[in-house]
Amino acid sequence: MSTRLAILAGSGQLPREIAKAVEGALYVTFEGAGGDAPDGVEHLGARFEKLGALFAALRAGGVGQVVFAGAMTRPALDPSAFDETTLRVMPAIMQAMRKGDDALLRAVAAVFEAEGFAVLGAHELVPGLTLEHGTLVGKSPSAAEELDAAKAYAILAALGGQDVGQSCVVEGGLCLGIETLQGTDAMLGFVAATPAHLRAATGGVFVKLPKPGQDLRFDMPAVGPETLSAVAAAGLSGLVIGAGGVIVLEREEVFRLAESLGLFLTAR
């Protein structure tokens, strides 16, 4: 049985970290989806219109396992270019697309599984990608910040069934932002632009968690150095992330930034 790994890569740091951790992996990017391959890895350019060609190329390359990693934008598709495989799976994909990112990724993963590929999660391939329960970097959260974190948890839990909201910000008991399709950075930018008279004296808390029941094999939530900079720029006090369920990209730099920006970073 083939066990070579293909990294189905979008943009960002995560697919590159997997490529570093898993020797001999095949790096696959999709036209119009935003990823580009780093130097020194075997690269395959694919098109969503030609999934049959992709599956044939993966098999020819000895690939038996795939991992989805990085952010993919949804490219405009050219239906006249669909091969037979794409034509066959597209109705289920289109239907899932209407139900949100999770549903879409589950549907795409199901297509790969039906073709005989095992779908793995990034955290199963790269050791130390998430934080253990109780990890604390930087200062300790205050009692008020603990209350804000608890409120943020409650909001994210309430939204869990709706396939929206992996992160939110609560400050002084009031919610300043809930992540939607535009992503974490856009939400933190929105919080940063909040008029000063609506801000509490104490800085608030950013919380990021997997959605309840989220399949961590793909679209696992992540934070990285940019997240910490954005949290600080939004005037917040710290970050709480789900233990074992949120990827920390460039871990050493993230820890260093938490200290130097005066933030706390903790995993629950």
Add this chain to the structure above:
Amino acid sequence: MSTRLAILAGSGQLPREIAKAVEGALYVTFEGAGGDAPDGVEHLGARFEKLGALFAALRAGGVGQVVFAGAMTRPALDPSAFDETTLRVMPAIMQAMRKGDDALLRAVAAVFEAEGFAVLGAHELVPGLTLEHGTLVGKSPSAAEELDAAKAYAILAALGGQDVGQSCVVEGGLCLGIETLQGTDAMLGFVAATPAHLRAATGGVFVKLPKPGQDLRFDMPAVGPETLSAVAAAGLSGLVIGAGGVIVLEREEVFRLAESLGLFLTAR
């Protein structure tokens, strides 16, 4: 028994519409909270620091009923200026403040009720302030837009217990914005700034509802001409509001704008 009405006014159009509808009402604004009185009404300037003085002035003016209307910003308070009444009620107010706007307003209303004033809702004073179930202005929503509206309803219902989110935007099945402390206009501005590649081909739907269990006597959700302009500027197709539960400010202008901007406006 005194039945004269005092309008406890913040900024915006609503307190002015009440002043027009209820002859002889006393128009009360609070220092630093953002309201200003229109011409031709009796005006009383008050301070949150001097609630005892306010209650005495209301009684002296023959006031027996109050209505909260318009948006009040939370002013910085000067504790050294607190009179005995403010000192007595402040602990309960401070505690409620941490729980969000609804809790704060409920606590403030309870203070007025304990002083013997009846607290009314704007919709009880001004006829035609909300829309009846089934009202439709402008074009009819498409089947896809009905699906988007249903998803927005589900998101708002899920959030109902959290005192956040009176409105949200769903487009092509995906959530583009959830209202937080910054309010509806800020949320629609955020949606308008969404990168084009994340937008669906069809315009999405803006939904605004009272929170489940919300006391409609104060902080009733509202839409007005600016809301319709912001919905159009955000590239959306229309608005769905809660029947009988959302105030429509400047109703004729709102209806005219729905038609001229090519939006639908419907109440459920």
